[in-house]
Amino acid sequence: MSIRRQAFQVGLVLLTLAVLSLLLVGRVVQIRTDMAAFLPPGGTAAQRFLIEQLREGPAATLILVGLEGAPEAELAGLSRTMAGDLAADPHFKLVANGATGLDGSEQTFLFRYRYLLSARTSSGAFESSSLHGDLTRLLGELSGAGGMMAARFGLSDPIGAFPYLLKAWLGSSQITLKEGVWFAPDAAGRPPRALLLLRTTGQGLDIEGQRQAKERIEAAFVASHSQARLLLSGPGIFAVASADTIKGDAEFVSILSSLLVVLFLYWRHRSFLVLGAVAVTLGTGALAAALAVQAAFGFVHGITLGFGMTMLGVTADYPLLVIGQRRLEESLLDAARRLWPTLAQAVGAALLGLVVMLMSSFAGLAQLGLFSVVGVTSAGLMTRFVLPHLTSAIHVRDQSAAPFWLRLADRLRTYRFWLALPLLVTILCLIVKGGVHFTTNLADLSPVPKAEQNLDEEMRHQIGAPDVRYLVAIQGGSEEEILEAAERLEPTLDQLVSEGAMGSFELPSRYLPSTATQLWRQRALPDPTRLAASLEAAMAGLPFKPTAFDGFKADVEASRALPPLTLKVFTSPALQARLESLLVIDGHANHGLATLNDVQDPARIARTLNALDDPHLILIDTKGETESLVGDYLGEALRWLALGGFLMLLMLAAIQRDHRTVLRVAGPALGAALVALAVPDLLGKAPNLFNLASLLLMVGVSIDYGLFLNRRNAGGRAAKARPSPKEAALALGSVLNCAAATLLTFGLLIFCRNPVLSGIGLTVVTGVATALILAIALSPRPADPETLA
Amino acid sequence: MALLAATSSKDASFKEEKHLSALDQPVVSQGWLRFRAPARLEKHTTSPITEDLVVDGNRLLLDKPAENVHYDLDLRQVPELASLVEAVRGVLAGDIQSLRAHYSVGLEGQAPGWKLTLVPTEARVKELLKVVRIEGREGTVQDVTTIQPNGDLSSMQIQPLAVGN
Numbered sequence: 014m015s016i017r018r019q020a021f022q023v024g025l026v027l028l029t030l031a032v033l034s035l036l037l038v039g040r041v042v043q044i045r046t047d048m049a050a051f052l053p054p055g056g057t058a059a060q061r062f063l064i065e066q067l068r069e070g071p072a073a074t075l076i077l078v079g080l081e082g083a084p085e086a087e088l089a090g091l092s093r094t095m096a097g098d099l100a101a102d103p104h105f106k107l108v109a110n111g112a113t114g115l116d117g118s119e120q121t122f123l124f125r126y127r128y129l130l131s132a133r134t135s136s137g138a139f140e141s142s143s144l145h146g147d148l149t150r151l152l153g154e155l156s157g158a159g160g161m162m163a164a165r166f167g168l169s170d171p172i173g174a175f176p177y178l179l180k181a182w183l184g185s186s187q188i189t190l191k192e193g194v195w196f197a198p199d200a201a202g203r204p205p206r207a208l209l210l211l212r213t214t215g216q217g218l219d220i221e222g223q224r225q226a227k228e229r230i231e232a233a234f235v236a237s238h239s240q241a242r243l244l245l246s247g248p249g250i251f252a253v254a255s256a257d258t259i260k261g262d263a264e265f266v267s268i269l270s271s272l273l274v275v276l277f278l279y280w281r282h283r284s285f286l287v288l289g290a291v292a293v294t295l296g297t298g299a300l301a302a303a304l305a306v307q308a309a310f311g312f313v314h315g316i317t318l319g320f321g322m323t324m325l326g327v328t329a330d331y332p333l334l335v336i337g338q339r340r341l342e343e344s345l346l347d348a349a350r351r352l353w354p355t356l357a358q359a360v361g362a363a364l365l366g367l368v369v370m371l372m373s374s375f376a377g378l379a380q381l382g383l384f385s386v387v388g389v390t391s392a393g394l395m396t397r398f399v400l401p402h403l404t405s406a407i408h409v410r411d412q413s414a415a416p417f418w419l420r421l422a423d424r425l426r427t428y429r430f431w432l433a434l435p436l437l438v439t440i441l442c443l444i445v446k447g448g449v450h451f452t453t454n455l456a457d458l459s460p461v462p463k464a465e466q467n468l469d470e471e472m473r474h475q476i477g478a479p480d481v482r483y484l485v486a487i488q489g490g491s492e493e494e495i496l497e498a499a500e501r502l503e504p505t506l507d508q509l510v511s512e513g514a515m516g517s518f519e520l521p522s523r524y525l526p527s528t529a530t531q532l533w534r535q536r537a538l539p540d541p542t543r544l545a546a547s548l549e550a551a552m553a554g555l556p557f558k559p560t561a562f563d564g565f566k567a568d569v570e571a572s573r574a575l576p577p578l579t580l581k582v583f584t585s586p587a588l589q590a591r592l593e594s595l596l597v598i599d600g601h602a603n604h605g606l607a608t609l610n611d612v613q614d615p616a617r618i619a620r621t622l623n624a625l626d627d628p629h630l631i632l633i634d635t636k637g638e639t640e641s642l643v644g645d646y647l648g649e650a651l652r653w654l655a656l657g658g659f660l661m662l663l664m665l666a667a668i669q670r671d672h673r674t675v676l677r678v679a680g681p682a683l684g685a686a687l688v689a690l691a692v693p694d695l696l697g698k699a700p701n702l703f704n705l706a707s708l709l710l711m712v713g714v715s716i717d718y719g720l721f722l723n724r725r726n727a728g729g730r731a732a733k734a735r736p737s738p739k740e741a742a743l744a745l746g747s748v749l750n751c752a753a754a755t756l757l758t759f760g761l762l763i764f765c766r767n768p769v770l771s772g773i774g775l776t777v778v779t780g781v782a783t784a785l786i787l788a789i790a791l792s793p794r795p796a797d798p799e800t801l802a
Numbered sequence: 803m804a805l806l807a808a809t810s811s812k813d814a815s816f817k818e819e820k821h822l823s824a825l826d827q828p829v830v831s832q833g834w835l836r837f838r839a840p841a842r843l844e845k846h847t848t849s850p851i852t853e854d855l856v857v858d859g860n861r862l863l864l865d866k867p868a869e870n871v872h873y874d875l876d877l878r879q880v881p882e883l884a885s886l887v888e889a890v891r892g893v894l895a896g897d898i899q900s901l902r903a904h905y906s907v908g909l910e911g912q913a914p915g916w917k918l919t920l921v922p923t924e925a926r927v928k929e930l931l932k933v934v935r936i937e938g939r940e941g942t943v944q945d946v947t948t949i950q951p952n953g954d955l956s957s958m959q960i961q962p963l964a965v966g967n
Contacts, residue, residue, distance in 0.1 A: 086861070089876065155822060156829040158845060158855040158864060161886075161930060164954060168824055192861050193876035561824035 023289035073217025079244030144551035223249030328392030337747025360393035363713030369653035413742035487605035496527035516611025678719035681787035689780030715784030
C-alpha cells in the first residue's frame with residue numbers, strides 16, 4: 014500500500030476520532046468541574062462536616078466586593094446600582110450592601126414578632142420606672158426631625174424592641190454606613206471603599222457556577238461605566254482564578270510541548286506517518302478512557318481529563334519503541350509480533366501500578382486510575398494489533414543510537430557501581446531529614462498571590478464576614494435543641510470577643526431565638542391590667558394622652574398569644590438567606606453553625622470551648638481538618654504505591670525468572686522513584702498527592718526502559734545471550750527517543766505557576782532522567798564490543 | 803416662584819409647633835435653617851434638644867450628639883422622606899418641576915402674599931402625609947404646615963435672618 018494512501022487513511026481515522034470526540038463530549042460524556050465531585054467522602058464526622066461546609070457552607074459561598082478609586086458619592090451610587098442588578102440575578106442568594114434589605118411585608122412580619130424575637134423583652138422593661146425613661150426619650154424624638162417615624166413606630170413600641178432587634182442583626186462589624194451603604198471604616202490616607210457582601214446560589218466548589226457569578230458581578234460593574242476600581246475576593250473568586258491559572262498554564266504548555274515533541278519526532282524519523290501513528294494511539298486511548306470513566310462513574314471530572322491526558326502522553330512510547338526497533342528487513346507487523354512479549358510486560362507493569370488507584374475511596378483518584386488503565390491498555394493493543402496494519406508503509410531512518418550515545422552508554426556501564434553513590438547520598442539525605450515530607454496544606458496548592466490573600470483578609474475584617482478558617486458546629490438534635498445550645502454558647506463567645514480573641518461572631522439564635530426563649534419572653538409580658546397600671550404611672554408628668562399607647566397595649570396583648578416562631582414559619586426571604594447557612598434542619602444531619610470572624614487567638618478559643626465540655630460543640634479549624642483529610646489519602650496513596658510496586662516486581666520475577674534481569678529492569682524504576690520523591694522535597698517543594706500519582710505513572714514508564722534495554726535475543730531461547738550491537742543500538746536509540754519525548758512533554762510543566770503542575774513536571778523529569786541513566790548503566794553490554802570502536 | 807428661584811442662599815430662624823394626636827399639648831422646638839441652592843438644606847434644632855439635619859442632594863445626615871446618634875442615609879432608600887424633603891427644598895429653590903413630580907400643586911395669591919398647597923400623589927407618601935401648606939411673601943417662605951392623615955399637624959414659622967448673596 015502506498016504511503017500516500019496510508020497517510021490518507023490515518024488522516025481519516027484521526028478525523029473520525031476528532032468528530033467522535035466532539036459529538037460525545039457534552040452529550041454522552043458529562044464533564045464536571047466542581048471540586049466537590051473530586052473530593053473523598055470523608056472519614057470522621059468532623060471531616061464529613063467540613064466537606065459539606067466546603068461545598069455550601071456560609072464561608073464557601075461568600076463573595077466580597079470592594080469599590081474604590083472614585084469619590085464617595087459615586088461609589089455609593091455604584092454600590093446601589095450593582096446591588097439592584099445583582100439582587101435580581103438568580104446566581105445570588107444574598108446581596109447585601111447596607112440597606113436592610115427588608116421589604117415592607119418583612120418589616121411588618123418582624124415588627125409583629127418583636128417582643129418574642131428581641132432580647133429587649135424582659136419583665137423589667139415593662140415596669141413603670143423603665144417605661145417612664147422610654148416615654149421621656151420618645152417625647153424628645155417626637156419633637157425632632159425623626160418625629161414622623163417616632164410617631165409611626167415608637168408609640169406602639171416605646172420600649173424599642175424593634176430597633177434593638179435590627180441593631181443585633183448588624184452585629185459588631187466595624188462597617189460604617191455612608192449614604193445608606195456600607196463603607197470601610199475611615200482611616201487616614203486611605204481612599205474611600207464601598208463594600209458589598211454576596212452569597213452565591215451555587216456551591217462554593219462549583220467552579221463553573223462561581224465563574225458565572227463572578228462574570229455577573231463584573232458585568233454589573235461594567236454596565237455602570239464607572240471610573241472606580243472593582244475588588245473581588247472570596248473562596249469562589251480564588252477558585253476561579255486558580256482554575257484559570259491552571260488552564261492558562263496548561264494550554265500554553267501543552268501547545269508548546271506538543272509542538273516541540275512533533276518537531277523532535279519528525280526530526281528523528283522524517284516521517285509524517287510516525288506522527289500519525291502516535292496521534293492515533295493517543296487519540297483512541299483518550300477517547301476509550303473517557304468513555305469508560307463515563308460508563309463507570311456517570312461523569313468525567315475535568316481534572317481526570319486534564320491530568321489523565323497528560324499521563325496518557327507517555328503511551329506514545331509504545332508505537333515509538335516498535336517503530337524504532339524494527340529491523341531493516343522486517344515488516345511493521347513482524348516487528349510488533351517480535352517485540353510484543355516485552356511490550357506486553359511494559360503494559361502489564363504500568364497497569365499493575367495504576368490498577369491500585371482504582372481501589373481508592375478518593376473518587377478523583379479512582380477516576381484517574383480507571384482513565385489511565387483503559388488508556389494504557391488501549392494504547393498497547395493499538396500498537397500491537399492496529400497500527401501494524403494501518404501504518405504498515407511507515408518507512409523511517411535507522412533509529413540506532415548515534416556513536417556518541419553508544420560510547421556514553423558504554424562509559425555508564427563501566428562506572429555503573431559509582432552510580433550507587435548519588436543514590437546512597439539521596440537515601441542519606443532522606444534519613445537525615447526523617448523521610449519524605451509530604452504537604453497536606455491545600456494552600457500550598459493554591460496559586461493565589463499573597464497580595465490577594467491580604468486583600469481578602471482586609472475586606473473580611475472590614476465587613477465582618479466570617480473567617481474561612483474557624484467554625485463552631487453545633488451538632489445533632491432538633492431545631493429547638495440546636496438553638497438552645499447556640500443560646501448557651503452566646504455568653505462564652507461574647508466573653509471571647511471582649512477579651513479580644515476574635516472580632517465578632519454569628520449565631521443562628523441571633524436571628525431565631527429558641528422556642529424556650531420565646532416562651533420565656535412571652536411570660537415576661539405583662540397582662541393588660543398590669544401594663545395599663547405601669548403605663549399610667551409612667552405617663553405621670555408627661556403630655557401623652559391616655560389613649561396614646563393603645564396600640565402598644567394591643568400589640569403586647571397580641572404577642573402573649575402568638576405561637577413561637579420556628580424555621581418553618583419564618584417566611585421572610587431576607588431572614589432565611591441569613592439563617593439558611595447557620596441552621597440546617599434536613600432531618601438527618603441537623604446542625605447549627607457559629608461563624609467566628611476576625612479570629613486573633615485560636616488557641617484561646619479552643620481552650621475556652623473545650624472547657625465547656627459540651628459534646629454537641631465542635632470547633633472546626635477548616636485548614637487543620639483539610640490537612641488531616643488530605644493526609645489520610647496521602648497515606649492511602651503511599652500504601653497503593655507500595656502494593657503496586659510489589660505487584661510489578663512479582664510479575665517481572667514470574668516472567669523473567671532471573672534475579673539479575675529483574676534487578677536490571679526494576680532497579681532503575683525503584684531508583685527513579687526514590688530520586689523523584691527526594692528531589693522536590695530537598696528543593697523545598699514538598700511533594701503532594703498529585704506528585705504521588707505522577708510517581709505511579711513515572712514508574713510505569715521507567716519499567717519500559719529497563720525492559721527494552723534488557724530484551725532477550727530471539728524471544729528468550731538463548732536466555733543469557735547478549736544482544737547484538739545492532740540490536741543494542743536500535744534499542745538504545747528508541748529508548749532515547751521515548752525519553753526525549755517524555756522530557757519535552759513534562760519538562761515545560763516545571764515552569765508552570767501552578768504548584769500542582771510544576772510539581773508533576775519536576776517529579777516526572779527527575780524520575781525519567783534517573784531511570785534512563787540507571788537503565789542504561791545496568792543494561793548488558795552488546796555481544797561484540799569491538800564494533801563500538 | 804421666579805422670586806424664590808432668584809435667591810440662591812437663605813438663612814432663617816424657625817419655631818416649630820407639633821400638634822400630635824398622642825399628646826395633650828403641642829411640642830415646640832426652635833433653631834435655624836440654612837438653604838444653599840440648588841440642593842443643600844440644613845435644619846439645626848437648638849431646643850429642646852440639639853439635632854442637626856443636613857440634606858444635600860440625595861444624601862441625608864442626621865446627628866443627635868446627646869444620644870450619640872449619627873445617620874448617613876440615601877434619600878432614595880426612603881422615598882416617603884424624599885418627598886417630604888422635596889416639598890420644602892422645591893419651594894425654596896423655586897423648582898416647580900420638582901414639586902410636580904411628587905405633588906399636585908395649587909397656588910393662590912400674588913407675590914406680596916402667596917399660598918402653595920401640595921397634595922402628595924404617591925400612595926406610600928399619602929399614608930404619611932395629607933397635605934403641605936406653604937405661605938410666603940415675595941422671595942421668602944414664612945410658614946410651612948404639614949398635616950398627616952391621622953390629624954397630626956406641624957406648623958413651622960420662619961424668620962429670615964439675613965439674605966445671602
